[in-house]
Amino acid sequence: MAKTNVLDENYEQLQKKIQSLNEKWRSEVSEVTLKGMENLAASSPIIPQLEMSINIDQYQTFIEELLQLIGQNNTEITAAAEKIKEIATSDILQKWFTEAIAVNHFYFKNFAEENNLPEWLPIFAAEHAARPYLQAATAELEPRLKEINHNHGCHSCGEPARFAVINKKGKKELTCPRCLHMWEEKKISCAHCGSEDKVVILKVEGDESAEIHACHKCKGYTKVIDTRKMFKKESPTLLDVKSIHLDYIAQEKGFGISDDEGHETH
Ligand SMILES: [Zn+2]
Ligand SMILES: [Zn+2]
Known part of the structure; x- marks a missing residue:
């Protein structure tokens, strides 16, 4: 790869x-x-x-x-x-x-x-x-x-939560790539299992605005893009596509590898 x-x-x-x-x-x-x-x-x-x-x-x-x-x-x-x-x-x-x-x-x-x-x-x-x-x-x-007091993942359609932006208010806002539902979550918490103490933040060399929040408890990860640091405003769906290199980095480190029921790989 x-x-x-x-x-x-x-x-x-x-x-x-x-x-x-x-x-x-x-x-x-x-x-x-x-x-x-x-x-x-x-x-x-x-x-x-x-x-x-x-x-x-x-x-x-x-x-x-x-x-x-x-x-x-x-x-x-x-x-x-x-x-x-x-x-x-x-x-x-x-x-x-x-x-x-x-x-x-x-x-x-x-x-x-x-x-x-x-x-x-x-x-x-x-x-x-x-x-x-x-x-x-x-x-x-x-x-x-x-x-709704939601479970983890998208509470409308159930898609795992893989992408978030830091919005204007400085909050972590997750966006579902399938149904476009958006919701805010605690900044340091796993969007898949809710763990707060097992989350590590991976930084990306040369890219100030991007982070990967990876979880050692469930092995899930979420890409987090700080849109306050970007000049050009783009839709979350497009930012998700454009940040595919972060998926490679996370997966290379062993996070988010799909099992039989996962719908992670395309
Ligand atoms: Zn959804
Ligand atoms: Zn987790």
């Missing part, structure tokens, strides 16, 4: 395009219908406890647009996209949506195997195309999310 220059130019460009596509989708998803609010447990995450109805044709369009974007100049992806178009009935897409919300790696791995598709592709497409709905649902749930 290269220690420097890990931020490949093409990778960043592609991530930016996926990001713009996501923003376009978000503007097209006006609202989602959430069922099961009355039976919500007091614990988080909330969204996996609810039933979300969406427009499946629209979800299908999102998947096709994404495959078209990442399939440019890549015949393997283009062929896989054709195949998905043939086999994905609305029942299958409904299942994709549900399993994408639950981040069910097992289901998608089997689906890829059975249909002879690249292993990473179905979950990548299904999960990205589900994000605008997650984001719309999270925006609707915001008042409720504020009341």
Whole structure:
């Protein structure tokens, strides 16, 4: 694994395009219908406890647009996209949506195997195309999310908390890359298990604004970027992508290595 220059130019460009596509989708998803609010447990995450109805044709369009974007100049992806178009009935897409919300790696791995598709592709497409709905649902749930005494990770969708900024008030604010929910946490505490005394701060040579908060108790880590030290304001999602070198550093030191249920590796 290269220690420097890990931020490949093409990778960043592609991530930016996926990001713009996501923003376009978000503007097209006006609202989602959430069922099961009355039976919500007091614990988080909330969204996996609810039933979300969406427009499946629209979800299908999102998947096709994404495959078209990442399939440019890549015949393997283009062929896989054709195949998905043939086999994905609305029942299958409904299942994709549900399993994408639950981040069910097992289901998608089997689906890829059975249909002879690249292993990473179905979950990548299904999960990205589900994000605008997650984001719309999270925006609707915001008042409720504020009341919740949350568990660790995103209390809307359950994603592990991997990225935070130090905001204008000097507080550590975590942002979920999937549903865009934001919340503040104690500065020195593990965003995964809550430990306060087992957290170490790793500094990055030559970069004043970046830190890695790594936990010796659960082996999780969070990247923390001090945006007060930056001239240019950028969205947390983009800062997350741009700081991928911090993920390499943390993972090289043995933190955040994904197990079978983790959804860390992409
Ligand atoms: Zn989330
Ligand atoms: Zn921890």
